[in-house]
Amino acid sequence: MSVDVLSSIKDSLVNLDMDKTIDFVKKAVELGFKPMDIINVLADGMRVVGVRYERGEYFVSDLIVASEIFKEVMNILEPLITRVGEVVRPFGRVVIGTVEGDVHDIGKNLVITMLRANGFEVIDLGVDVPPQKFVEAVKQYKPDIVGMSALLTSTMINMKRVIEALEKEGLRNSVKIIVGGAPITEKFAREIGADAYGENAVTAIEICKKLVEELHRGK
Amino acid sequence: MGLKPRDRVISALRHEEPDRIPIDLGATPCTGVHAKTYYDLRKYLGLSLKPVRVMDIGQQLAEVDKDVLDLLHVDVVNVNRVLEPMAPHPYIYRFASVVDGSLKEVSDREFYIWRAPYGVDVEMPKYIEIVEVGEGFAGYSAGNIFGIIPRGGYYFWGLDRWRKSKPPLADVKSVDDVKKFDWDSFKVADDVVEILRKRAEYLYRNTDYALINNFVGGPGGYHDAGGQNLRGWDKWLSDLRIRKPLAEAILDHIHEVMMYNIKKIVNAIGEYVQVTAIAYDDLGTEEGPQISVQTFREFYKHRYEELIGYVKKHSRMFTWLHSCGSIYPFIREFIGIGLDIINPVQISARGMDPEKLKKEFGEQITFWGGGVDTQHVLPLAKPEEVVDHVKKLIKIFAPGGGYVYASVHNIQPGVPPQNIVAMFKTAYEYGKYPIR
Numbered sequence: 001m002s003v004d005v006l007s008s009i010k011d012s013l014v015n016l017d018m019d020k021t022i023d024f025v026k027k028a029v030e031l032g033f034k035p036m037d038i039i040n041v042l043a044d045g046m047r048v049v050g051v052r053y054e055r056g057e058y059f060v061s062d063l064i065v066a067s068e069i070f071k072e073v074m075n076i077l078e079p080l081i082t083r084v085g086e087v088v089r090p091f092g093r094v095v096i097g098t099v100e101g102d103v104h105d106i107g108k109n110l111v112i113t114m115l116r117a118n119g120f121e122v123i124d125l126g127v128d129v130p131p132q133k134f135v136e137a138v139k140q141y142k143p144d145i146v147g148m149s150a151l152l153t154s155t156m157i158n159m160k161r162v163i164e165a166l167e168k169e170g171l172r173n174s175v176k177i178i179v180g181g182a183p184i185t186e187k188f189a190r191e192i193g194a195d196a197y198g199e200n201a202v203t204a205i206e207i208c209k210k211l212v213e214e215l216h217r218g219k
Numbered sequence: 220m221g222l223k224p225r226d227r228v229i230s231a232l233r234h235e236e237p238d239r240i241p242i243d244l245g246a247t248p249c250t251g252v253h254a255k256t257y258y259d260l261r262k263y264l265g266l267s268l269k270p271v272r273v274m275d276i277g278q279q280l281a282e283v284d285k286d287v288l289d290l291l292h293v294d295v296v297n298v299n300r301v302l303e304p305m306a307p308h309p310y311i312y313r314f315a316s317v318v319d320g321s322l323k324e325v326s327d328r329e330f331y332i333w334r335a336p337y338g339v340d341v342e343m344p345k346y347i348e349i350v351e352v353g354e355g356f357a358g359y360s361a362g363n364i365f366g367i368i369p370r371g372g373y374y375f376w377g378l379d380r381w382r383k384s385k386p387p388l389a390d391v392k393s394v395d396d397v398k399k400f401d402w403d404s405f406k407v408a409d410d411v412v413e414i415l416r417k418r419a420e421y422l423y424r425n426t427d428y429a430l431i432n433n434f435v436g437g438p439g440g441y442h443d444a445g446g447q448n449l450r451g452w453d454k455w456l457s458d459l460r461i462r463k464p465l466a467e468a469i470l471d472h473i474h475e476v477m478m479y480n481i482k483k484i485v486n487a488i489g490e491y492v493q494v495t496a497i498a499y500d501d502l503g504t505e506e507g508p509q510i511s512v513q514t515f516r517e518f519y520k521h522r523y524e525e526l527i528g529y530v531k532k533h534s535r536m537f538t539w540l541h542s543c544g545s546i547y548p549f550i551r552e553f554i555g556i557g558l559d560i561i562n563p564v565q566i567s568a569r570g571m572d573p574e575k576l577k578k579e580f581g582e583q584i585t586f587w588g589g590g591v592d593t594q595h596v597l598p599l600a601k602p603e604e605v606v607d608h609v610k611k612l613i614k615i616f617a618p619g620g621g622y623v624y625a626s627v628h629n630i631q632p633g634v635p636p637q638n639i640v641a642m643f644k645t646a647y648e649y650g651k652y653p654i655r
Contacts, residue, residue: 018461053507056569060509061456068457101371103380106452113453126382128354128369153598154373154633182505182594200506 005031006041013045014052016065018072025073035077039119042070043091046118050202063110063201067117090121092212095137096147097125099158104151107181110201111147118205131158131165138171144212147204148194150181159184160192176211180204224294228429229493232537232559232585234621240613240650241294242643243587243625245283246431247496248275249541249563250588250625253373255632256639257281258339263636264290270332270340272302276347276358277366277375279335280629291643295429295623298419298492301328301344304426306418310411312346314362337373337632354381373632379451388449394468405437405476407483416487423491431494431539436480438473440500441519442509445473459514466518474522481529489534494560496539497526503544506569512548524556531557539587543628545569550576554583563628564589566612573615586616587623591642597626598634602641609645617654624650 005028012020028038049066052058094115098108105127112122123141125133138146146166150156159179166172179189180198189197196211198204222230222238230237245251252260254271258281262268266286274282274297282302283293296304309326316323323345330342333349336356343349348359355369366375367383378384391397415434422430438445446455446469458466477498484495502509527538537559542549545568550561564586566573573589589612591597596608616622624646630639 016460056507059507059511060504061460061511061514064453064456065460068461101369103369103372103374103376105380109453127376127380128372152373152631 006033006037009038010041010045010048013042013066013069014048016049016062016069018065018069021069022072022076025076029076029080035081038073038077042073043119046070046114046205050114050205053202060110063114067113070117091119091209092144093121093123093141094145094147094208095123095125095134095141095143096149097129097134097137098127098149098151099155099162100128100130101158102150102152102155103127104149104181107151107201108147108149111149111180111198111204114201114205115208118209120208131162134162135165135169135171138166138175139169143175144215145208146175146177147198147208148177148179150179150184153183156181156183156188159194163193176215178204178207178211223427225427225429225493228294228623231620231623232494234582234585234619236618236620236652239652240617240622240624240646241429242292242646242650243295243623244288244291244293244643245274245281246293246295246297247433247539247541247562248278248280249499249628251275251278251280252283252630252639253632254279254281254335254341255337255339255373256630256634256636257283257287260636260639261287263640270342272330272342273344274299274301276343276360277377278629279337279341279368279374292647295431295494296422296426298415298422298430298432298488299434300422304422304428306421308414308417308421310414312361314346317348317350317359317362317364336368336370386449386451386454388469389451389454391450391465394464397465397468397472400472402472402476405473405480407434407436407480409483411436412483412487415484416491419488419491429494430492431496432484432488432492432536433496434484435477435496435498436484437476440498441470441473441477441522443501444499446470449473456509459510459518470518470522474525477522477526478529481526482533485530485533485536489530489536492536494539495530495536496541497530497558498523499541501541501543502549503542503546503565503568505544505567507545508548509544512552515549515552520552520556523553523558527557537585543568545571547571547576550580550584554580558584560585560587560623562587563625565627567592567594567627573612577615577618581616581619581621585621585623588625588627589616590624590646591626593627593630593634597630597638597642600638602635602637605638605641606645609642610649613646613650614654617650617652 008024098105115122148159177194178196178198179194186197196207227237228241231241243250258271272282309328311326313324325345327344329345332340333343335341346361350357354367357367358365358375366377368375530538539560541562547570566589
């Protein structure tokens with residue numbers, strides 16, 4: 001019976017049923033399940049949603065519905081988390097922005113949506129972000145990951161400037177760097193010294209989880 | 220060559236093979252060239268160098284001069300063209316200047332020179348005022364701010380991108396909230412329609428070009444230009460799934476103004492213009508459609524059908540739709556409701572394989588675009604590689620007509636002029652029918 005509730009939560013999320021997911025979450029809370037267990041099962045559900053998207057069965061609209069369901073559930077769970085005093089360790093903290101000279105943000109925003117729906121804490125620096133602003137954000141927020149987005153061949157080179165600025169400040173090794181955007185390639189990511197290349201919002205999530213693990217092992 | 224450009228285009232749109240494939244550079248805001256790139260192109264071609272006249276302010280697209288139109292054998296121009304051949308019917312803007320508050324009365328044929336942040340002198344129309352701000356330069360159109368170009372930038376971006384404003388319907392919760400929005404502001408004014416009519420008639424009688432009307436007024440579409448523009452890109456996508464009554468209410472209002480505008484436009488220009496845009500609605504992304512076919516049928520199909528139906532019933536104009544990205548599953552739907560032309564045919568997007576598209580849809584819809592991959596080939600390949608690439612595409616798309624040659628969306632800064640020349644030279648020489 002108890003296991004059923006958790007798998008019902010997962011299934012309802014995977015089927016993008018907002019009402020059912022919320023009902024089962026409320027039931028799980030009544031039955032005494034810990035918020036973190038519920039969040040974990042939602043993260044499993046999000047992974048399935050991501051797989052379906054990659055297979056072409058689900059569309060961008062489905063990713064967004066799934067993340068809205070996640071947000072609604074978090075509205076229910078958050079007060080409980082603070083009440084119980086349980087420290088919810090997010091899967092990681094990410095600082096993300098579109099590089100200087102570039103104002104494209106649809107892709108970046110989708111990555112942010114998916115990251116949050118997968119339990120990451122995200123600080124969004126917005127668009128047209130100069131290297132110095134990335135550096136300040138790393139100093140202020142001490143993130144695990146720095147994400148950079150660009151859509152223009154003329155602005156993607158600014159990603160390298162950000163990495164160099166972080167090196168100059170002695171901050172490069174304290175973070176993992178992931179880059180993405182239509183003109184970005186695996187080769188480009190390697191050339192500029194990034195840690196990873198994210199092809200789309202879904203693969204970016206799995207990569208970010210691995211990067212956080214790598215970083216913590218290194219520390 | 221025997222055929223007049225207008226007849227060449229009409230023949231292709233009828234799925235016949237004229238003497239060669241018709242060519243478009245600069246006739247639409249999605250088949251144009253950025254001002255910087257156009258300047259470099261003129262330089263490369265040894266043509267006179269002068270400030271570039273801009274025809275799309277946000278995207279900073281150049282109006283293509285007649286000498287380049289002739290050189291590249293372009294067959295189609297837009298009704299609102301601001302360089303010769305240009306209709307002598309100016310539209311007068313009356314507004315209060317944001318610079319000094321004075322009352323301005325300027326025609327859209329009056330220009331001033333502005334040094335753009337990307338290093339080129341451009342001619343901006345006088346109803347556009349530019350004010351320096353922290354991030355770069357803010358653009359005002361007849362007194363209303365429409366965007367900001369960053370200091371090192373190439374385009375004017377809307378305020379929502381700068382987080383300086385929210386989409387207009389971002390906070391609506393109910394159908395009543397939706398009613399309160401000023402939908403009438405989207406309706407096209409009678410004086411605008413009258414100028415459009417005069418321009419269409421003039422160009423029809425005084426040039427041999429095929430004419431396209433790009434102006435649809437209002438939001439410009441139902442999805443990307445419609446719901447996503449008004450509610451937010453992400454939010455609208457979930458509106459269509461979990462806030463359906465709200466989505467329907469918004470679409471009802473959008474459809475009402477779209478129909479109002481198309482009626483006015485068709486009645487004004489229907490006898491002079493060969494092609495009219497009906498909407499600019501990106502339905503795809505790089506990786507797939509944004510929505511399922513079911514969602515498309517639930518919300519959009521019948522509305523598009525009425526829009527297209529009005530044009531077909533009341534004129535002989537061909538209907539043209541812009542939709543970026545991976546839109547393969549929707550093409551069959553659009554064919555079913557009578558759409559004539561699809562643009563830009565983004566061949567780099569998933570599922571948009573030229574051979575598959577031509578084989579399955581080539582006899583029933585015209586591909587206006589798909590002439591060169593603009594993400595990797597046009598900007599980065601050698602001219603010889605561009606030639607080979609374009610030949611392959613022509614060989615696939617051209618047979619049987621139903622193909623108007625244009626790049627996949629606007630040609631961007633950074634594209635070498637020699638590649639542009641290679642592309643259009645190949646389109647002209649290799650595009651002669653029958654294709655070998």
